[in-house]
Amino acid sequence: MMRALNDPILKVENVTMRFGGLVAVNNLSFTAGRGDITALIGPNGAGKTTVFNCITGFYKPTIGRMALRHGTIDFAAHIETVTDGDSESLKTPDGTLFLLERMADFEISARAHVARTFQNIRLFSGMTVLENLMVAQHNPLMVASNWTIGGLIGLPGFRKRENAALETAKYWLNMVKLTDRADDPAGELPYGDQRRLEIARAMCTDPVLLCLDEPAAGLNPKESLELNTLLRAIRDDHGTSLLLIEHDMSVVMQISDHVVVLDYGTKISDGTPEHIKTDPKVIAAYLGVEDDAVDDVEAEVGL
Amino acid sequence: MNETASTPSVDYVQLFKDALFAAVIAFGLFSLMIGVKTDQALNNQMILVLRPGLLASIVGLVFAGRFLIGYWQATRIARVKVKKAPLSPAMAKLASYALPACIGFLFAYPVLVLLTVGPAGAIKWIDNFGIQILIYIMLGWGLNIVVGLAGLLDLGYVAFYAVGAYSYSLLATSMPIKAFMAEMIGPSFWGLWAFWILLPLSGILAAFWGVLLGFPVLRLRGDYLAIVTLAFGEIIRLVLINWVDFSGGYAGISSIPRPSFFGIPFNAADNGFSATFGLEFSPIYRTIFLFYLIFALALLTAAVSMRLRRLPVGRAWEALREDEIACRSLGINTVNTKLTAFSIGAMFGGFAGAFFAARQGFISPESFVFIESAQILAIVVLGGMGSLLGVVISSIILVGGVELLRELDFLKNVFGDGFDPAQYRMLIFGLCMVLMMLWKPRGLISQRDPTVFLKEKKSVSSDLVKEGHG
Numbered sequence: 001m002m003r004a005l006n007d008p009i010l011k012v013e014n015v016t017m018r019f020g021g022l023v024a025v026n027n028l029s030f031t032a033g034r035g036d037i038t039a040l041i042g043p044n045g046a047g048k049t050t051v052f053n054c055i056t057g058f059y060k061p062t063i064g065r066m067a068l069r070h071g072t073i074d075f076a077a078h079i080e081t082v083t084d085g086d087s088e089s090l091k092t093p094d095g096t097l098f099l100l101e102r103m104a105d106f107e108i109s110a111r112a113h114v115a116r117t118f119q120n121i122r123l124f125s126g127m128t129v130l131e132n133l134m135v136a137q138h139n140p141l142m143v144a145s146n147w148t149i150g151g152l153i154g155l156p157g158f159r160k161r162e163n164a165a166l167e168t169a170k171y172w173l174n175m176v177k178l179t180d181r182a183d184d185p186a187g188e189l190p191y192g193d194q195r196r197l198e199i200a201r202a203m204c205t206d207p208v209l210l211c212l213d214e215p216a217a218g219l220n221p222k223e224s225l226e227l228n229t230l231l232r233a234i235r236d237d238h239g240t241s242l243l244l245i246e247h248d249m250s251v252v253m254q255i256s257d258h259v260v261v262l263d264y265g266t267k268i269s270d271g272t273p274e275h276i277k278t279d280p281k282v283i284a285a286y287l288g289v290e291d292d293a294v295d296d297v298e299a300e301v302g303l
Numbered sequence: 304m305n306e307t308a309s310t311p312s313v314d315y316v317q318l319f320k321d322a323l324f325a326a327v328i329a330f331g332l333f334s335l336m337i338g339v340k341t342d343q344a345l346n347n348q349m350i351l352v353l354r355p356g357l358l359a360s361i362v363g364l365v366f367a368g369r370f371l372i373g374y375w376q377a378t379r380i381a382r383v384k385v386k387k388a389p390l391s392p393a394m395a396k397l398a399s400y401a402l403p404a405c406i407g408f409l410f411a412y413p414v415l416v417l418l419t420v421g422p423a424g425a426i427k428w429i430d431n432f433g434i435q436i437l438i439y440i441m442l443g444w445g446l447n448i449v450v451g452l453a454g455l456l457d458l459g460y461v462a463f464y465a466v467g468a469y470s471y472s473l474l475a476t477s478m479p480i481k482a483f484m485a486e487m488i489g490p491s492f493w494g495l496w497a498f499w500i501l502l503p504l505s506g507i508l509a510a511f512w513g514v515l516l517g518f519p520v521l522r523l524r525g526d527y528l529a530i531v532t533l534a535f536g537e538i539i540r541l542v543l544i545n546w547v548d549f550s551g552g553y554a555g556i557s558s559i560p561r562p563s564f565f566g567i568p569f570n571a572a573d574n575g576f577s578a579t580f581g582l583e584f585s586p587i588y589r590t591i592f593l594f595y596l597i598f599a600l601a602l603l604t605a606a607v608s609m610r611l612r613r614l615p616v617g618r619a620w621e622a623l624r625e626d627e628i629a630c631r632s633l634g635i636n637t638v639n640t641k642l643t644a645f646s647i648g649a650m651f652g653g654f655a656g657a658f659f660a661a662r663q664g665f666i667s668p669e670s671f672v673f674i675e676s677a678q679i680l681a682i683v684v685l686g687g688m689g690s691l692l693g694v695v696i697s698s699i700i701l702v703g704g705v706e707l708l709r710e711l712d713f714l715k716n717v718f719g720d721g722f723d724p725a726q727y728r729m730l731i732f733g734l735c736m737v738l739m740m741l742w743k744p745r746g747l748i749s750q751r752d753p754t755v756f757l758k759e760k761k762s763v764s765s766d767l768v769k770e771g772h773g
Contacts, residue, residue: 056632110634118632124625126768127618128753128761134615135622136633141615148643151614152607158614170757182757187767205633 003033004258009241010055010209011075015064015101017050017265024050025061026265032209032258037235037242039252039273042262043285048245049119051262052211055243056116057105064101068112070208071095110139115207117198119214119245125187129178129197132186133169136204141165172200176230192223196230203234209241210234216248224248228255253277261285313377322370329365330358337361402692409437409598409695413591422587429590432706434597434662438655439702441601443682443694445651448608450680451689452617453644454624454771455521456529459536460679463649465543465671466512467505467656472556472666473549474501498562498661502654509653513646521641524627525772536676543668555667562661564592593662600658604651605691611647613754620644621689624771678702681732685739687746688770696747705732 010032017025025047032038040048053059055066067079073095082090088102089111098112108114124132134141144161145151151158173179176196181189186197195215202210215231216224232255234240246252252259252273259276261269263285269276276282283289284297338358344350416428442464449457474480475497484493520531543550550556561569569576569589577584611617619640622630630637660666682701686693705728743749749765 058628058631106631106634106636109632110636116632118629122626122629122632124622124629126625126751126763126765127621128756128763130755130757131618131621131753134755135618135630135635138615138619138622138633138635145614145616148611148614148616152610166755173757179757183753183759183761185761185763185767187763201633 003036004031004038005033007034008032008075009034009069010243011065011067011079012051012055013065013067015051015054015061015066017047017054017059018062024265025054025262028064028262028265028267030260030267030270032241032243034241035235035239036257037231037244037255038258038260039244039246039256040260040262041246041252042268044247045264046262047265048262049213050265052116052213052243052245055100055108056114056211057100057103057108061101066100068098068100068114068209069095070098070113073097109205109207113205113207114209114211115202115205116211117195117202117213117215119217121191121194121198123186123194123198123201125185127186128183129173129186129189130166130169130182132197132201133172133204134165136201137165137168168204172203175203175233176200191218192220195219196227199230199234203238203240207240209243211243213245214247215244216246216251219248221250224251227251231255313374318370318373318377321373322366325369326362326366330362333358333361402695405692405695406602409433413594417587422585426587426590429587429594432703433594434590435706436698436702437594437597437601438659439679439682440695440698441597441604441655442652442679443686443698444601444604444608444691445648445655446679446683447648447686447689447691447694448611448620448651449644449648450683450771451687452608452612452624453620453641454688454769455641455644456525456771457532457645457648458529458673458676458680459532459534459539460648460652461671461673461676462516462532462536462539463509463513463652464656464659464675465539465668466509466649467653468660468666468671469543469550469556469656470508470653471498471501471505471657472559472660474504475560476556476558494560495563495566495568497560498657499565502657505657506650506653509656510646510650512653513649514642516649517642517645521638521645533673533676536671536673540668540671540673543671550668553667553669555665555669556660557665559660559664559666561589561664562593562596593658597655597658597662600654604654607647607651609691616640616643618754625769627772681736685736685746687743687748687750687765688768689751690746690748693746693748701732701735704735 008031012031013029015025015028016023028047028051030038040051042048050059054061054064065079065083067075067082069075071094073090073092075097078090078092078097082097082099088107089096089098098108100108100112100114103112109116124135127135141158141161142148145158146155170179170182173182176199178189178193178197178200181193186194189197195218199210199212199215202212212231216227219227228251231242231244235242244252244256256273259269259271259273260267261276261279261282268281268285269279271279281297281300284293289297338354340352340354342350342352412433413425413429416425416433420428442460446457446460449455449460475493481493516532516535520528520535523531544552546552547554563569564576567574567576567579569586569592571577571584575584576582576588582588612621619630619635620643622633622635623637623640623644627637630640659670678701682694682697685701686695686697708728708731739747745765745768750762751765751768752762753760
């Protein structure tokens, strides 16, 4: 069920990220399909979080292009025109094309509707669970409050929009089963709850692409199963495409439609979970090979 | 409630040694600073006056204090730490009345003073205490938006105070404007209405200055932001001193029009306040009016600040303080958010500055030194970041307490006739700060109230609330 070929939503092309002399990501290209759960896996230090940081704007890639589309705008037809020009996006009646490497991190979230979670949880620990979810809906609420002026003088439009935002927050609280803890400070939640809250907060921004950085880290098997159900529900009910970094193979194999494997910054495999499970290069990266085969494998991978 | 374990064994010998060591250092430091005082003899020669008694008492104080602190720490280690029980519902309800009670007290303050000391002594109490404390409360509430809510460490808040004061003064005393107003409307118009017209304008100019200052500065974070804002505060003061043509330099600006009672001047003339209301002329009426004016301005600051906290911009400020990177990942433009915090805080500083100029009638760059910024910041931090009640309490303690020192004549009996408590205010100020940091490092009010809740409003303890990294 890999839609990457027919209905791509994100095209990462020739992305290289260099930090001085260190090449963290080396000429990475892959496509994520709309409505797919795409997993990015690889040993520690393979550059997966760096790829995420490039896609979500926290780093600017040294070389490369990352194109995201809303709607059904034709990638092939427009992508070169936009790249040659100066603009970050192109809007047509069919949809909009964004060049993520040209956008700032908050613009990627606000305009391109790409949301992310973090490997080490970044919640607003001094604010309650509900407040965390309300902050996520900042941009539409700001518009509704007429950039604060209307809200300050008490215009009615803001109150209505705030109630709608509360409803969205309540919906996501229900989805992640945190309704009972809505008024507790986020910093007091147990680890698994904090992870789920972060996912709920990201979903409150109404994203088309949700990037999850190790969502199952530190979860026990039962919690991992619940996470799988949640992620599937996000994809099925909301049509959000997911991009996951994950080490937990139970999560990866059970729910992903498409897996991309990185090792030392280079893509070594790309395909369905069944394909990469048996790919010798992947096995070599995770488990190693016999000593006499090392040189061959390295040459093949391009190290 | 903290429970004590079995009596701990306190090493008194070690405590004594520590206290002795501290006393020796104190003796070394203070022997020249306190023990010897320079004075002018009758023939204008400099003589040295020895003050062994004072030196001995200070060294003794250091010894005793160090001993006590050591003892407290030694017994604290042995104490079993139990998590403090949350306030019982009755206490919590009482606590929620604390802020309205404080405001009610401040509202009734002039009346209370008049009843206690009568009209003659009241001016000092209302002016030096009441109005002074309220100015600092307003400045504290204004800085609270920048430091307490948004977590931006601003050490140059006095710059906006100065912008407000000088913009009001310069515009109010400007000859071209006076002439223009006299021609267009009438000769007495500007003198009576200058304050009311220029008050909002001063705020807007200060806000504008806040945006101007904010643009280059807000890319910096934490300590760097602090130093740069400190530098801007000093720059403004130095410009005011040196650009004599513009600001009058050290001579300052005088004859600044005072506020009128909405068009009725506070003087002994027939159209004055006293005559219009059938009262005997007394300077106290203007003082009381000024008190209620600053009271209203301070309330406006608090009301706007409370309102903004509930709006998306206020929530974004607090989120910014908690985690800036998470904010950016949620699509919030953090630079714009910081700029709004900066400029709204600046606006209230500007209002306070205009009031200050109008109350004094004369301003000079001497009033806008760094120590003022530090004092306002101390008020906000001591009160507990983001807490309105905390600012009120710490203002009353820090500003009122220091003013009160001048009144404490009984201390002269203890320390001798030449003892002037007001000279020691900086020492006492420092001591208070140290004690506060030992006892309540996160400020007096160590909780945060959420702005929205599903079922019940639960306060967040300050252990979870971040301080902000600018």
